[in-house]
Amino acid sequence: MAADDPTHPQPTNGKHRAADARKAALIHHAREQVAMHGIQNASLNDIIRLAGGSKATVVKYFGNKAGLFAAAMAATARETMAGLTLDTGGEDRLEPALHSLLRGLLTFYLRPDSLAVYRGVVASADASDGLGDSFYREAHLLVVEEVATFLSKWVGRGIRADIDLHDSAGRLTHMIRSDLYERRLLGLIPLPDETAIARQARITTALFLEGVGKGAAPA
DSSP states (O other), rough: OOOTOOTSOHHHHHHHHHHHHHHHHHHHHHHHHHHHHHHTTHHHHHHHHHOSSHHHHHHHHHEEEEEEEHHHHHHHHHHHHHHHHHHHOOOOSSHHHHHHHHHHHHHHHHHHHHHHHHHHHHHHOOOOOOHHHHHIIIHHHHHHHHHHHHHTTTTTTBBBBTTTTTHHHHHHHHHTTHHHHHHHHTTOOOOHHHHHHHHHHHHHHHHHHHHHHHSOOOO
């Protein structure tokens, strides 16, 4: 049998496919468990039972339980950002495109599963399992990078060329999480409706563009 015969996959390729399938199953069931029970109450044993494998499998692919949860959160964030950037792809003006992005991003942050993740990460901030660090690197920074990529498409078309896109994207994600999200995170208000979300996105858009717009003074 020829080594490059496509009709006879090599054992290594089969092993890789099996490994990818097992990793995907672990991430899938981790996402389900976190959504149902919150990150602190999600059961690693239940995830393994549903996905197959063992705790050694989790260690092999993700390092530890925190690494698995970080991968699960990153998958959710990646899907969300892909959908948001696609939704704004047809806009030919910066302001409505940014407003659409921020409205979707705030809606994502206000989802029950997103709130459960943030609350769980904050609650375990002093733990030694590395969840906070994993979450910051794998999920939060992924969102920031996607927002920076979005902003980069508008440089010279409403956004100054002299700004630090990554820094501006980080500040923008903090801006959209102020007020409604912070109060909802603390349980001070019920879930805001679409009108309130759109209003906050509009205010944040105006404030942000005032700082990074072509007519604004460099910092």
